[in-house]
Amino acid sequence: MxxxxxxxxxxxxxxxxxxxxxxxxxxxxxxxxxxxxxxxxxxxxxxxxxxxxxxxxxxxxxxxxxxxxxxIDDIVELWLSSFREISEDDDPASTLADYIRAKMELSQNRPEASRVFANELIRGAPRIKPYLSGDLKEWVDHKASIIDKWIEQGKIAPVDSRKLIFHIWAMTQTWADFEVQWSCILGNENGLQQSDYENATNAIITTVLRTCGLLPTPPRVTDIELPITTQL
Amino acid sequence: MxxxxxxxxxxxxxxxxxxxxxxxxxxxxxxxxxxxxxxxxxxxxxxxxxxxxxxxxxxxxxxxxxxxxxxIDDIVELWLSSFREISEDDDPASTLADYIRAKMELSQNRPEASRVFANELIRGAPRIKPYLSGDLKEWVDHKASIIDKWIEQGKIAPVDSRKLIFHIWAMTQTWADFEVQWSCILGNENGLQQSDYENATNAIITTVLRTCGLLPTPPRVTDIELPITTQL
DNA sequence: ATTAATCTTGACCATTTGGTCAGATTTTGA
DNA sequence: TCAAAATCTGACCAAATGGTCAAGATTAAT
The missing domain is CATH 1.10.10.60 (Homeodomain-like)
Structure with missing residues (x-):
């Protein structure tokens, strides 16, 4: 009152x-x-x-x-909420690059979150298997289907879309999870520098875009679709 | 007697x-x-x-x-000893592909070894920092210098050689360390199949060779050297 | 100011943990 | 065969651990 x-x-x-x-x-x-x-x-x-x-x-x-x-639940929420929605009409190159940048920012700013998750996975994910097979699988299935559409539309080269996503995760998260290894090898025992993260981000973007035929790089390249040739 | x-x-x-x-x-x-x-x-x-x-x-x-x-020492020994020596005269494409295959076989056959190591790194490597800054750094420095020579000789496209190695490790080891995540997402809660490892191996080889301009893929490609273009 | 709700904390407990040990058993070597 | 060396193992211990609790201190609401 x-x-x-x-x-x-x-x-x-x-x-x-x-x-x-x-x-x-x-x-x-x-x-x-x-x-x-x-x-x-x-x-x-x-x-x-x-x-x-x-x-x-x-x-x-x-x-x-x-x-x-x-x-764990907080981390999962952070994970799933921190990337914008994408659609088949988006530009593949900038969408992929943005996604890689966002993941690398998470690796740099929330490395502990990444490590908690990594710990759980290494142990076989005893307490989050349902989430892996549920929400996370759906998320990946959805993104993969968009990548597949890009391939159908001839926007990017044929790639295994799920593996592309997995490997983007692997390359970006390794900078959080195994930071100490990379900093030691780069000669900086006290941790990575801002420039290391920037270089790594660029290296990953380059790799992914070249994989998708989106970078006019090594030898010159134009945009055609062709059969998936993978074997050496 | x-x-x-x-x-x-x-x-x-x-x-x-x-x-x-x-x-x-x-x-x-x-x-x-x-x-x-x-x-x-x-x-x-x-x-x-x-x-x-x-x-x-x-x-x-x-x-x-x-x-x-x-x-840990046993694993380190396994790690360092299980890849053949390489030289600047080797063929880049087959050398890289062989290396990726070897690493993937380790991931498949000795996943626990990989996970012990991953655990140690996630914790900041309290007991193996000297090894990271010593033997392992030397190993990487040496391999990177060979890759750099390949670049100089115009055999492969310009890449950040150390990051290339790091990302090969990240992509190959993720299949051991986070196996449960990938199998759940692929819809196989009981673990990965032989074919998953094979597909993943091929996907990684494709990615790495395309990154190095060694695969005549997306749009057709011939073997020329050109300036390093990385920024999006 | 008063009281109910919330918060704080040292002391405590049962269980688990890394590690020890002495006596028993097995293996080895001549 | 037989003694020395190596191996085995149940019983044990001190420290650490997850968790509890009851009594006090603080905060909130009127």
């Missing part, structure tokens, strides 16, 4: 404390799960990383398994 | 029992470490997998860390 003083001087939401702490915990959890996998991560580590007592983690999330589940 | 009866009826080595058990344990350890990472793996799991009591594992390897170290 009486206009309560605040309740939200800037409407930053009900349960302010709750929201803030859950966020802190989720960020810490992503980091620790990325670095140790589900079994290797400890709630004590997560609590330390979040700067909260361990009991607090359980107050908000119940069990380690539920916390992990939340982290 | 007296010619001892056997000591090895078929010379399968001194310490037969020792050798056999260590092998059993190492195989079990590779599996368990691959599936759980170092911290997530338990010596009890490894013992079960090996069919031996836990104390036996410690009898042969001392600590979990030493066992892990041995597993």
């Amino acid at each position: 009486t206009k309560s003083k605040t309740s939200a001087n800037s409407n930053d939401g009900e349960g302010r404390i709750r929201k803030e702490n859950m966020k802190k915990i989720l960020q810490a959890a992503e980091k620790v799960f990325a670095a140790n996998g589900f079994r290797g991560a400890t709630t004590a580590d997560i609590a330390d990383e979040a700067g909260l007592p361990k009991a607090n983690i359980h107050y908000y999330f119940g069990t380690k398994a539920k916390l992990y589940r939340t982290v | 007296t010619k001892s009866k056997t000591s090895a009826n078929s010379n399968d080595g001194e310490g037969r029992i020792r050798k056999e058990n260590m092998k059993k344990i190492l195989q079990a350890a590779e599996k368990v470490f691959a599936a759980n990472g170092f911290r997530g793996a338990t010596t009890a799991d490894i013992a079960d997998e090996a069919g031996l009591p836990k104390a036996n594992i410690h009898y042969y390897f001392g600590t979990k860390a030493k066992l892990y170290r041995t597993v």
